[in-house]
Amino acid sequence: xxxxxxxxxxAAQAIAYQHELRRQIDLTPLNKPIQTIGxxxxxxxxYSEVVYAxxxxxxxxxxxxxxxxxxxxxxxxxxxSGLLAFxxxxxxxxxxxxxxxxxxxxxxxxxxxxxxRRTGIATHFGLITNTPAIGSAKSRLTGxxxxxxxxxxxxxxxxxxxxxxxxxxxxxxxxxPIYISPGHRVSMGQSVDIIKNCIRGYRIPxxxxxxxxxxxxxxxxxxDNNNRQINLFDYNHRLPY
DNA sequence: GCGACAG
DNA sequence: ATCTTGTCGC
Numbered sequence: 001x002x003x004x005x006x007x008x009x010x011a012a013q014a015i016a017y018q019h020e021l022r023r024q025i026d027l028t029p030l031n032k033p034i035q036t037i038g039x040x041x042x043x044x045x046x047y048s049e050v051v052y053a054x055x056x057x058x059x060x061x062x063x064x065x066x067x068x069x070x071x072x073x074x075x076x077x078x079x080x081s082g083l084l085a086f087x088x089x090x091x092x093x094x095x096x097x098x099x100x101x102x103x104x105x106x107x108x109x110x111x112x113x114x115x116x117r118r119t120g121i122a123t124h125f126g127l128i129t130n131t132p133a134i135g136s137a138k139s140r141l142t143g144x145x146x147x148x149x150x151x152x153x154x155x156x157x158x159x160x161x162x163x164x165x166x167x168x169x170x171x172x173x174x175x176x177p178i179y180i181s182p183g184h185r186v187s188m189g190q191s192v193d194i195i196k197n198c199i200r201g202y203r204i205p206x207x208x209x210x211x212x213x214x215x216x217x218x219x220x221x222x223x224d225n226n227n228r229q230i231n232l233f234d235y236n237h238r239l240p241y
Numbered sequence: 242g243c244g245a246c247a248g
Numbered sequence: 249a250t251c252t253t254g255t256c257g258c
Contacts, residue, residue: 041248042248042249043249043250044248044249044250045249045250046249046250046251079248079249080246081245081246081247081248082246082247084247084248085247087248088248109247109248110247110248111247114247115247121247121248135247137247137248138247138248139246139247139248140246140247141245141246141247142245142246142247173258174257174258179247
């Protein structure tokens with residue numbers, strides 16, 4: 001199935017495809033040393049079908065930026081919890097195809113196997129690009145866990161159906177944890193170790209943080225002004241008139 | 242039926 | 249996700 005055709009799928013068909021992808025997941029430990037790593041993210045205006053995708057490449061473990069790639073695309077697939085990949089992966093793959101050199105591993109903003117069908121966006125992206133990938137989410141989708149301690153790198157396993165599907169990691173003191181899970185071709189332990197090395201003073205791991213800054217930048221540069229939106233703040237200030 | 246629900 | 253200011257806590 002080509003990502004460019006995802007928007008033609010119904011939710012039921014997308015779920016059927018996830019069941020198909022699930023069988024192909026490989027969580028064998030990555031045996032090759034990591035020299036390059038990439039972070040990916042998407043930005044968009046909620047009143048527009050335009051999505052801005054970006055990937056930032058770094059050398060590893062230093063995390064010095066060595067390249068970027070972006071793509072401005074459109075999607076009609078709505079955001080549906082559990083089907084995020086069908087909305088965001090097409091644009092990400094467009095950016096991916098523009099990369100001169102592909103990284104040894106990718107970090108995606110969302111879940112890996114910490115998903116009801118074990119097919120979060122990191123797993124999905126890793127499978128269709130045949131690239132080791134890790135999911136790092138800012139909130140939980142599924143799974144039960146005890147709140148990790150409040151010290152940096154305190155962690156707590158996430159369970160679903162008796163299996164460990166991810167790790168809630170305290171990336172920064174006094175901040176909510178982030179949720180780490182392997183996506184494809186990397187183990188649970190390696191995923192946590194790699195993400196820990198990508199934490200550089202902020203709650204969000206550097207690859208994703210930089211990708212987020214990049215996509216927001218290109219969205220503003222593209223002139224997001226044309227996509228009119230009335231938020232509560234503006235609305236209240238216009239009431240007198 | 243009810244509550245939960247990545248971005 | 250995205251909009252925006254102020255404010256609280258470390």
